[in-house]
Amino acid sequence: MIGTRIFIFPGDALRPLVAGKPRTGPATSPAAQILMAHTSMVQRTVSDLSPAGAHASRNALLELTKGLILDHFDDCEPAFTPALAQAAKDLADARLTDAELSPSAIAAQLHVSVRTLQRAFASLDESFSAYIRRRRLEEAAEALTASGLQLSISEAAALRHFTDSSHFIRALKKQYHATPAQLARRLT
Structure with a gap:
């Protein structure tokens, strides 16, 4: 299938949520976009991660996966802010010629507040509007x-x-x- 992504995770961590059955859903859901942004980010930086960084990335990945399964994630969780910022960048990059592109449009697409999006960019060198x-x-x-x-x-x-x-x-x-x-x- 075009555009299909399959994720396989440790069963013990997610078994209570999935009851051993595969889950499917739209890749365009906010939780899926943030999960995909996080996995792409980890994939690009995995060789540079310290053991503590790898552990933190794994934990964030599991929490984001739980959010995907439950169709909700904790947008105030600091561990998710890099993934949220990356998902916002990915969406913005795909819409650069769109006159309606704005922080509020991307926040709405990710089902977060504009303030949450601003907090995700606070640790970066530029605001989302500047990006x-x-x-x-x-x-x-x-x-x-x-x-x-x-x-x-x-x-x-x-x-x-x-x-x-x-x-x-x-x-x-x-x-x-x-x-x-x-x-x-x-x-x-």
Whole structure:
């Protein structure tokens, strides 16, 4: 099946919840998205985890799995905040061209409050709004410098939902310390 993910977990930890029967559900549920974000994060960093980090990741994985089975997770649990932040990033990255992309839209999609989403990003170097803005600028810079594409600055700004070209140019200069033309020369 396309888009199917199968997770196998230690039976002892989850047996009371599943009664030995397989469980299925939509991969788009908030609990599933957060669980998948956590597993992807662990997969990318497993070789760098200390024994304590591996144990904490395992415990968070089990708790997130319980949340998936019960179709609810404790959004105030500090151990889940990295997974929640990653799930929000994944959703935002998939919707960068969406004019409706906002912290409140992503919070609603994950069934958490905007404040909970903000708390998840509090330990990171940027807010969720800043993450969206940075990613949109990265995508715009890539589109402006891609060979074969001849986007104007105003087209690139509009595609990434900046209010006008001058606002976009200022944001691009702040992030890349270059105008769009300088950036294109630098990256080509």
